Amino acid sequence: MSQWIDVAAEDGIFEGAAIAVTPIGHDIALYKTEAGEVFATHNICSHGHARLCEGFLEGHEIECPFHQGRFDVRTGQATLAPCVDPIRSYPVKIEAGRVWVQL
Numbered sequence: 001m002s003q004w005i006d007v008a009a010e011d012g013i014f015e016g017a018a019i020a021v022t023p024i025g026h027d028i029a030l031y032k033t034e035a036g037e038v039f040a041t042h043n044i045c046s047h048g049h050a051r052l053c054e055g056f057l058e059g060h061e062i063e064c065p066f067h068q069g070r071f072d073v074r075t076g077q078a079t080l081a082p083c084v085d086p087i088r089s090y091p092v093k094i095e096a097g098r099v100w101v102q103l
Protein backbone atom coordinates (compact mmCIF):
# COMPACT_ATOMS: atom_id res chain seq x y z
CA MET A 1 0.00 0.00 0.00
CA SER A 2 1.50 3.33 -1.00
CA GLN A 3 1.25 6.42 1.14
CA TRP A 4 2.35 10.04 0.96
CA ILE A 5 4.75 11.12 3.70
CA ASP A 6 5.78 14.68 4.61
CA VAL A 7 9.58 14.42 4.65
CA ALA A 8 11.11 17.91 4.58
CA ALA A 9 10.69 21.65 4.20
CA GLU A 10 11.19 22.60 0.56
CA ASP A 11 13.46 25.47 1.55
CA GLY A 12 15.59 23.01 3.54
CA ILE A 13 17.16 21.82 0.27
CA PHE A 14 19.49 24.15 -1.59
CA GLU A 15 19.24 24.33 -5.37
CA GLY A 16 21.79 22.03 -6.97
CA ALA A 17 22.09 19.96 -3.79
CA ALA A 18 20.77 16.84 -2.08
CA ILE A 19 19.80 15.85 1.44
CA ALA A 20 18.95 12.54 3.08
CA VAL A 21 15.65 11.79 4.78
CA THR A 22 14.61 8.57 6.49
CA PRO A 23 10.80 8.38 6.69
CA ILE A 24 9.63 5.21 8.46
CA GLY A 25 12.91 3.44 7.91
CA HIS A 26 13.42 4.26 4.20
CA ASP A 27 16.76 5.81 3.21
CA ILE A 28 15.86 8.44 0.62
CA ALA A 29 17.83 11.17 -1.13
CA LEU A 30 15.98 14.37 -2.02
CA TYR A 31 17.42 16.49 -4.80
CA LYS A 32 16.65 20.02 -5.84
CA THR A 33 17.84 20.97 -9.31
CA GLU A 34 19.14 24.39 -10.24
CA ALA A 35 15.71 24.95 -11.79
CA GLY A 36 14.07 24.32 -8.42
CA GLU A 37 12.53 20.92 -9.22
CA VAL A 38 12.56 18.34 -6.43
CA PHE A 39 13.08 14.60 -6.97
CA ALA A 40 13.52 11.60 -4.70
CA THR A 41 15.38 8.31 -5.08
CA HIS A 42 16.69 5.54 -2.89
CA ASN A 43 19.80 6.96 -1.24
CA ILE A 44 22.16 4.03 -1.78
CA CYS A 45 24.02 3.51 -5.06
CA SER A 46 23.26 0.26 -6.90
CA HIS A 47 26.99 -0.28 -7.53
CA GLY A 48 28.20 -0.12 -3.92
CA HIS A 49 27.23 1.22 -0.55
CA ALA A 50 27.69 4.91 -1.31
CA ARG A 51 25.19 7.51 -0.14
CA LEU A 52 23.99 9.46 -3.14
CA CYS A 53 23.01 12.45 -1.00
CA GLU A 54 26.78 13.02 -0.68
CA GLY A 55 27.26 13.02 -4.45
CA PHE A 56 27.39 15.83 -6.98
CA LEU A 57 24.13 16.92 -8.62
CA GLU A 58 24.46 18.23 -12.15
CA GLY A 59 21.26 18.98 -14.01
CA HIS A 60 19.08 15.90 -13.54
CA GLU A 61 22.02 13.58 -12.80
CA ILE A 62 23.49 12.61 -9.47
CA GLU A 63 27.13 11.52 -9.53
CA CYS A 64 28.00 8.85 -7.00
CA PRO A 65 30.73 9.97 -4.59
CA PHE A 66 32.53 6.57 -4.73
CA HIS A 67 33.23 5.76 -8.40
CA GLN A 68 31.52 8.65 -10.21
CA GLY A 69 28.78 6.56 -11.79
CA ARG A 70 25.58 8.49 -12.45
CA PHE A 71 21.80 8.19 -12.21
CA ASP A 72 18.96 10.26 -13.59
CA VAL A 73 17.20 11.52 -10.45
CA ARG A 74 13.89 11.76 -12.34
CA THR A 75 13.72 8.03 -13.09
CA GLY A 76 16.47 6.28 -11.13
CA GLN A 77 17.97 4.96 -14.38
CA ALA A 78 21.73 4.52 -14.44
CA THR A 79 23.28 6.91 -16.97
CA LEU A 80 27.03 6.38 -16.56
CA ALA A 81 29.23 3.37 -15.75
CA PRO A 82 30.09 1.72 -13.50
CA CYS A 83 26.41 2.12 -12.52
CA VAL A 84 24.21 -0.23 -14.53
CA ASP A 85 21.28 -1.22 -12.36
CA PRO A 86 18.64 1.42 -11.65
CA ILE A 87 17.78 2.75 -8.22
CA ARG A 88 14.21 3.23 -7.06
CA SER A 89 12.69 6.64 -7.64
CA TYR A 90 9.72 7.98 -5.71
CA PRO A 91 6.91 10.35 -6.72
CA VAL A 92 7.25 13.80 -5.13
CA LYS A 93 4.78 16.60 -4.56
CA ILE A 94 5.17 20.02 -2.96
CA GLU A 95 2.36 21.35 -0.80
CA ALA A 96 2.47 24.51 1.31
CA GLY A 97 6.26 24.54 1.32
CA ARG A 98 6.60 20.91 2.36
CA VAL A 99 8.05 18.04 0.32
CA TRP A 100 5.95 14.88 0.23
CA VAL A 101 7.22 11.53 -1.03
CA GLN A 102 5.04 8.60 -2.03
CA LEU A 103 6.39 5.36 -0.56
Ligand code: FES
Nearest residue numbers: 045048064067069
Ligand atom coordinates in the same frame (compact mmCIF):
# COMPACT_ATOMS: atom_id res chain seq x y z
S1 FES B 1 29.41 2.83 -5.35
FE1 FES B 1 28.39 4.24 -6.65
S2 FES B 1 29.56 4.15 -8.51
FE2 FES B 1 30.49 2.67 -7.22
